Amino acid sequence: MSETMNTFEAQQQGRPTGPLVHGYEVIIGFETHAQLSTASKIFSRASTAFGAEPNTQACAVDLALPGTLPVMNKGAVERAIEFGLAVNSHIAERSIFARKNYFYPDLPKGYQISQFEIPVVQGGVVEFFLGEEKKSVRLVRAHLEEDAGKSLHEDFIGQTGIDLNRAGTPLLEIVTEPDMRSSAEAVAYAKELHKIVTWIGICDGNMQEGSFRCDANVSVRKPGQPLGTRREIKNLNSFKFMQQAIDYEVRWQIERIEDGHAIEQATVLFNPDTGETRAMRTKEDAADYRYFPDPDLPPLCISEQWIQQVRGLMAELPRVMAERFVRDYGLPEYDATQLTQSKVIATYFETATKACGQPKLVSNWIMGELSRRLNEENLDIAQCPISPDKLGWLIKLIEDKVISNSAAKTVFNTLWSKANSAVVSVTLPMVTFTAGGQSGKDEVESLVDQLGLRQMNDTGALEKLVDEVIAANAKNVTEFKAGNEKALNALVGQIMKASKGKANPQQVNELLRRKLG
Ligand code: ADP
Numbered sequence: 098m099s100e101t102m103n104t105f106e107a108q109q110q111g112r113p114t115g116p117l118v119h120g121y122e123v124i125i126g127f128e129t130h131a132q133l134s135t136a137s138k139i140f141s142r143a144s145t146a147f148g149a150e151p152n153t154q155a156c157a158v159d160l161a162l163p164g165t166l167p168v169m170n171k172g173a174v175e176r177a178i179e180f181g182l183a184v185n186s187h188i189a190e191r192s193i194f195a196r197k198n199y200f201y202p203d204l205p206k207g208y209q210i211s212q213f214e215i216p217v218v219q220g221g222v223v224e225f226f227l228g229e230e231k232k233s234v235r236l237v238r239a240h241l242e243e244d245a246g247k248s249l250h251e252d253f254i255g256q257t258g259i260d261l262n263r264a265g266t267p268l269l270e271i272v273t274e275p276d277m278r279s280s281a282e283a284v285a286y287a288k289e290l291h292k293i294v295t296w297i298g299i300c301d302g303n304m305q306e307g308s309f310r311c312d313a314n315v316s317v318r319k320p321g322q323p324l325g326t327r328r329e330i331k332n333l334n335s336f337k338f339m340q341q342a343i344d345y346e347v348r349w350q351i352e353r354i355e356d357g358h359a360i361e362q363a364t365v366l367f368n369p370d371t372g373e374t375r376a377m378r379t380k381e382d383a384a385d386y387r388y389f390p391d392p393d394l395p396p397l398c399i400s401e402q403w404i405q406q407v408r409g410l411m412a413e414l415p416r417v418m419a420e421r422f423v424r425d426y427g428l429p430e431y432d433a434t435q436l437t438q439s440k441v442i443a444t445y446f447e448t449a450t451k452a453c454g455q456p457k458l459v460s461n462w463i464m465g466e467l468s469r470r471l472n473e474e475n476l477d478i479a480q481c482p483i484s485p486d487k488l489g490w491l492i493k494l495i496e497d498k499v500i501s502n503s504a505a506k507t508v509f510n511t512l513w514s515k516a517n518s519a520v521v522s523v524t525l526p527m528v529t530f531t532a533g534g535q536s537g538k539d540e541v542e543s544l545v546d547q548l549g550l551r552q553m554n555d556t557g558a559l560e561k562l563v564d565e566v567i568a569a570n571a572k573n574v575t576e577f578k579a580g581n582e583k584a585l586n587a588l589v590g591q592i593m594k595a596s597k598g599k600a601n602p603q604q605v606n607e608l609l610r611r612k613l614g
């Protein structure tokens with residue numbers, strides 16, 4: 098592995114120096130295990146479903162009974178290809194499975210089938226924003242492997258049980274270059290990666306259930322120095338802990354060095370209760386694993402034709418979609434990024450825009466009023482009680498000057514509570530986001546009428562109101578004529594009140610100015 102270390106080192110010299118912590122630069126590289134969302138395991142037909150009774154989903158292959166042989170799950174390979182395409186990697190036309198040998202109770206074969214020298218996904222890049230700044234983290238590789246079982250420590254009876262349900266669950270291990278320079282950047286990377294794998298649907302992304310587990314390799318150095326020795330924080334399964342663990346680890350390493358000690362390469366665990374990292378074992382080197390090609394599995398061969406077929410079935414990626422939102426809808430990059438945080442948000446936006454043809458207004462409503470209400474009630478946009486076509490029609494009514502902005506908020510709130518009282522939680526599967534439906538339009542319009550919010554478009558009636566208010570407010574009129582602009586606002590307010598909010602303020606303003614010369 099020392100060769101690998103040297104390449105990492107060479108590659109890091111050209112990168113810009115990161116923010117310093119007490120004079121040290123922080124270097125972080127990630128290894129992420131994403132459980133692939135196949136129904137069955139990577140080399141057997143046992144189910145991968147989470148949460149079953151222990152050992153009910155481990156077949157002879159997973160139990161490593163003598164005479165069993167692994168058979169590659171095509172779905173797992175397809176998901177690896179999809180990932181590679183999503184991050185612009187090279188998909189190896191021929192990759193090799195290897196045995197990684199170690200002894201542990203939850204690994205009945207005594208080795209894990211993984212990929213070592215030739216992984217299926219090679220290179221690639223993950224791009225994201227850290228605040229305003231665009232960052233890119235290069236990937237070294239992503240390889241297919243099997244998950245191990247779980248040791249269940251039953252402290253109250255002083256025994257440890259083994260559950261092999263997880264053994265053989267397909268994993269894609271995604272390895273970065275040590276390109277990250279702060280805990281905040283590391284978390285932003287992990288969030289982006291999480292978005293990518295869930296967006297393309299190769300992983301359910303459930304961090305609590307262990308579907309997406311990150312190991313953070315952390316070292317510190319004085320700027321310009323070679324890379325420092327790293328310690329690897331294992332199994333970070335929440336973004337919050339990730340940040341805390343890295344921050345703690347950085348402080349710990351700097352203190353050690355300042356106290357005159359050398360950092361020893363080690364694997365550490367983060368304890369959320371104490372907020373500390375603790376060494377679990379000194380780090381094994383690749384040689385300790387005695388890797389060798391698995392004679393039970395032939396090389397994994399992927400044809401260009403297969404890659405193209407997978408590519409053809411893949412949905413548009415978030416980054417590509419955001420670029421399209423900027424290009425086709427004229428949205429600012431910020432809006433486009435926000436609206437492509439998930440497929441549901443993006444679909445909601447596009448459906449509402451189809452109904453009203455006002456992308457920027459839709460974006461404002463989604464990021465403003467809608468997000469505020471969703472947050473307040475702790476709802477996901479998929480549970481939003483107002484369907485996107487209704488929001489679209491509402492916006493169209495504002496645009497067509499049928500209702501005022503403030504009236505639209507009233508309609509919005511009424512729609513919201515009506516839906517909420519009808520059903521407790523409405524889940525809107527993506528397929529129901531159909532645009533242009535007449536029913537949404539009718540419902541919104543009839544609600545506007547029920548609430549009596551239609552703006553006064555009859556200029557005759559409006560003029561009459563204006564005249565009445567002018568006659569009744571001689572003081573304001575005199576003041577305005579004497580040059581006091583504020584007096585006009587007072588008059589507009591009077592007219593709006595008299596019209597019960599149904600007058601168009603701009604129209605009122607114009608009429609007043611005309612009448613008062
Ligand atoms: P392993 O942990 O399996 O031995 P590697 O040696 O390939 O694997 O490195 C694993 C991870 O450690 C990679 O994500 C890499 O970017 C990161 N890494 C390597 N050297 C350093 C370092 N000095 N500081 C921080 N991260 C590092």
Ligand code: MG
Pocket residue numbers: 128312329
């Ligand atoms: Mg590692």
